[in-house]
Amino acid sequence: MIRFFTTIGGFLLGSLLITLLLIFALNPSFLAKQVLSYGAKSFGVPSTNKVDKFLDQTIIDGAIDSPLALTYLGLDSLNFLTGHKSKLGDYSLEKSESDYEENLKQLNYLSRFNQNDMPEGNYNLQIKRFSLDNDIRGYESFRYHSSPVTQFFGAHLSLVEFLTDQHKVNNERDIQFYFDRINEVPRVIDEIIGFLDKRAESGIYSPEFVYIKAMGQIDTLSTGRIEEHPLYETLEKKIDEINLSKNKRENYLGDTKDLIREVFIPAYRRLFNTLESQSKNAREMVGVWGLPNGNDYYKHRLRIYTTTDYSADEIHNIGLKMVSEIQNEIRSILESEGYDISRPLPELYEVLNSEERFYYEDSDEGREQILADYTKIQNEAMKKMPDYFNELPKSEVIVKRVPVYSEQSAAGGYYQSPALDGSRPGVFYANLYDIRATKKFGMPALSFHEAIPGHHFQNALNIENSTQTLWKKFGYGTSAYGEGWALYAERLAIEIGLVEDPYELIGSLQSELFRAVRLVIDTGMHSKEWTRERAIDYMIKNVGSEESEAISEVERYIVWPGQACAYMIGRIKIMELREKARNELGDDFDIKDFHSAVLMNGSLPLTVLESVIEDYIAESKT
Structure with missing residues (x-):
């Protein structure tokens, strides 16, 4: 017996230490899960029933198995157990197969329970089953x-x-981890190529423009001067912030050049060659109706993104009705501003689009001014939020330009959530590629949607919410809820006086019209066999979009079927629920409490959101 173990207590302590060392040596991920489970107590309230405990564990298991998630959530302190800072994700066919098997196991386990087993107001079982059914x-x-x-x-x-x-x-050390991750890129790219090859074997290809534009992006990232590569420029800036000696700085930057040239670029050229080869078999139709079992596939996508059972025809007709109604509102404002509304609306859009007062200078200075003006819009909006929300995000949101290498095909704007530990703010990315696509009167609506009180409130408040279980906060997401809230936020901004200028009101209505038109175009292409050109023409004529914006948006809907329908369907439901609460509660209705009910219960399918609001109404009556 080792002398240290001189007492029973010492023996037990020593045995425990040896056990922990063996666990650490043989299965560090197990210990990482235990550490994260303990730390997760600060992210949400402890689970109190078997279903919630099981669901919380799926979040922990999924995070530990995902190097990208651990970094994104700011959990780099676990690196000594996970080694995730040196890794990228698993994109292999085998991983998707194992995920499928895991989903089947989870659904089988959850089949032992029913909704009546859950505490009142707890819909996690219902939400998870809905999600698993869709994934399987x-x-x-x-x-x-x-x-x-x-x-x-x-x-x-x-x-x-x-x-x-x-x-x-x-x-x-973080520089070395950066190098390790660049060395992982070839593996990831080869796994992606493996999936593309399997897809081709199944006879499924993308439309030709998808290959051409993706190849253009890959070309940008794999040609040109190494010193201008985003991986080089980014590391150069980060190195300068940690004040290394000149020799170390030059050595690290030299190593970066070598990795980009010898590791990154060859992998991306392989992907380019794969796409180039497969583009020869590009499909002619842009809608998924032409794929094997395409109509069922589109129905499946609509269910995922709208969280409803609306048919493509029903959504198409909702869109047509809303397009007409919103256009009439726009005509009314134009008439009050002295425009001749006897002219067709597309002509009036052209008049607006030709007025230079609505544009910025096409220069670096003009683009910097756009970012500054977006920041000003956010700051002004934030001043009014305490009057309409019980909870306000602790995390700030900043405005940045969409990366140059992806801006040509990216959306007009998008949002990135803050880090879990508060080390990174939320980011509203604005696309400045075609400066003519950024009209001054359209900027407030986009800002309200992406930042305050839109996605930033929805995402930051969810991350910071200490009243929900871990899974409730991070386990489920849906565009119907998230994008529905962001579009609702645009309308709320009008109602509370953040939009008073008539042209900015037109901009807000055009944003709503934009989402209504999406209902028509998405279902038109994927169910009614519209061509890409017909969809682009419909958007230009009905929204007044610049051609570059219309092309980018329509091509987005082509590769992301169903998602564009989530925005307006979600907005409609939130507005309906608010009206229901206002009618039933009368003078007791408090918009702050309504917003808390919507935002502080995590991301929800619309059917579940309806139940949450019904509970809120019932509680407010007592």
């Missing part, structure tokens, strides 16, 4: 219908964005 059906029936590489999203873009925006460099 998608794998079994439509595994290769979506492409992992498009002009709008894909690992070829997200890998670079992750390394430039998420990977922290606080010391020299």
Whole structure:
């Protein structure tokens, strides 16, 4: 017996230490899960029933298995157990197969329970089953219908964005981790190529423009001067912030050049060659109706994104009705401003679009002014928020330009959530590629949507919410809820007086019209066999979009079927629920409490959100 173990207590303590050392040596991920489970107590309230405990554990297991998630959530302190700072994600076919098997196991376990087993007001079981059903059906029936590489999203873009925006460099070890992750890029790219090859074997290809534009993005990231590569420029800036010696700085930057040239670029050229080869078999139709079992696939996507059972025809007709109503509102304002509304609306849009007072100078200075003006809009909006919300985000939101290498095909704006630990603010990315697509009178609506009180309130408040379980906060997300809230936020901004200028009101209405038109175009292309050109023409004539914006948006809907329908369907439901609460509560209705009910219960399918508001109404009556 070792002398240390001289007492029973010492023996037990020594045995415990040896056990922990063995666990650490043989299964560090197990210990990491225990550490994260303990730390997760600060992220949400402890689970009190079997279902919630099980769901919380799925979040912990999923995070530990995802190097990207651990970094994104700001959990780099676990790196000594996980080694995640040196890794990228698993994009292999085997991983998708194991995820499918895990989903089946989870659904089988949850089948032991029913909603009556859950505490009152707890809908987690219902939400998780809805999500699992969708994931399992998608794998079994439509595994290769979506492409992992498009002009709008894909690992070829997200890998670079992750390394430039998420990977922290606080010391020299972090630089080495950065290099390790660049060395992981070829593996990821080869896994993506493996999926694309399987997709091709199934006879499924993307439209030709998808290949052409994605290849253009890959070309940008794999040609040109190394010193201008985003991976080089980003590390150069981060190195300068940690004050290394000149020799170390030059050595690290030299190593970066070598990695980009010898590791990153060859991998991206392989992906380019794969896309170029497959583009020869590009499909002619842009809608998914032409894919195997395409109509069922589109119905499945609509269910995922709208969280309803609306048919494509029903959504198409809702869109047509709203387009007409909103256009009449716009005509009314134009008439009050002295425009001749006997002219067709497209002509009036052209008049507005030709007025130089609504544009910025096409220069670096003009683009900087756009970012400054967006920041001003956010600051002014924030001043009014305490009058309409019980909870306000602790995290700030900043405005940044969409990365140059992806802006040509990116959306007009998008939002990135703050880090879990508060180390990174929320970011509203504004697309400045075509400066004519940024009209001054349209900027407030986009800012309200992406930042305050839109996505930033929804996401930051959820991250900071200490009243929900871990899974309730992070386990489920849906565009119907998230985008529905952001579009509702645009309308709220009008109602509370943040939009008073008549042209800015036109801009807000055009934003709503934009989402109503999406209902028509998305269902038109994917269900009614519209062509890309017809969809672009419809958007230009009905919204007044610049051609570049219309092309970018329509091509987004082509590669992301169903998602564009979530915005207005979600907005409609939130507005309906607010009106219901106002009618039933009368003088007792408090918009702050309504917003708390909507925002402080996590992301929800619309059917569940309806139940949450019914509970809020009942509680407010007592």
